Amino acid sequence: MRRLLVDLNVILDVLLDRHPHVEAAARVWAAIEAKRVAGFVPSHAMTTIHYLVGREKGLREARRVVERLLGVFQVVPVGEQVLREALALPFADFEDAVCAACAASAGCDALVTRDASGFRRSPVPVLTPAAAAATILLLDDD
Numbered sequence: 335m336r337r338l339l340v341d342l343n344v345i346l347d348v349l350l351d352r353h354p355h356v357e358a359a360a361r362v363w364a365a366i367e368a369k370r371v372a373g374f375v376p377s378h379a380m381t382t383i384h385y386l387v388g389r390e391k392g393l394r395e396a397r398r399v400v401e402r403l404l405g406v407f408q409v410v411p412v413g414e415q416v417l418r419e420a421l422a423l424p425f426a427d428f429e430d431a432v433c434a435a436c437a438a439s440a441g442c443d444a445l446v447t448r449d450a451s452g453f454r455r456s457p458v459p460v461l462t463p464a465a466a467a468a469t470i471l472l473l474d475d476d
Contacts, residue, residue, distance in 0.1 A: 336371055336443060338372070338444050339376070339458070340374065341433055341448070341449065342376075342379040342433075344363075362470070373408065374409070374440045376410050376412055376432060376436040377411050380403065384399070387399045416439050424455050434456040443458070444460065448462060
C-alpha cells in the first residue's frame with residue numbers, strides 16, 4: 335500500500351480537529367506529509383474545503399488551507415471519464431462514487447474514509463484511517 339486516496343471527511347477531521355476522529359486521520363496525514371506513502375485527493379474536495387473554510391474563516395484562510403493541502407496531497411482530476419466511471423458504479427451517493435472512481439483512476443492501493451459503508455462496492459479497497467495508519471506502520475517495518 336503506497337498510494338492512498340483520502341476522502342474529504344478524513345481531511346476535515348484534521349482541519350477541523352474533530353474528536354475522536356482527528357488522531358487516526360492525523361497519523362495518515364503525517365505519513366503522507368513525510369512521504370512514507372503518496373496521498374491523493376479528488377479535485378472536487380479542494381473546492382469544497384475552500385468553500386467551507388472561507389465561509390467560516392474568510393477567503394484568506396481558505397486560500398492558505400488550499401495552498402497547504404496542495405503541498406501535501408496530489409490532486410486527482412475529475413473529468414468526464416472519471417464522472418462516467420462514477421455513474422457506472424453501483425453507489426447510492428454520487429460523491430462517494432466519484433471518490434472511488436478517482437482512486438481507481440490514480441492507481442491508488444486504498445481509499446481512506448470514515449464512511450466505509452458508503453464504499454461497499456468500491457473498485458479500490460477501503461480502509462478506515464485507523465486501519466490505514468496501522469498498515470503504514472507495517473510498511474515501515476519492511
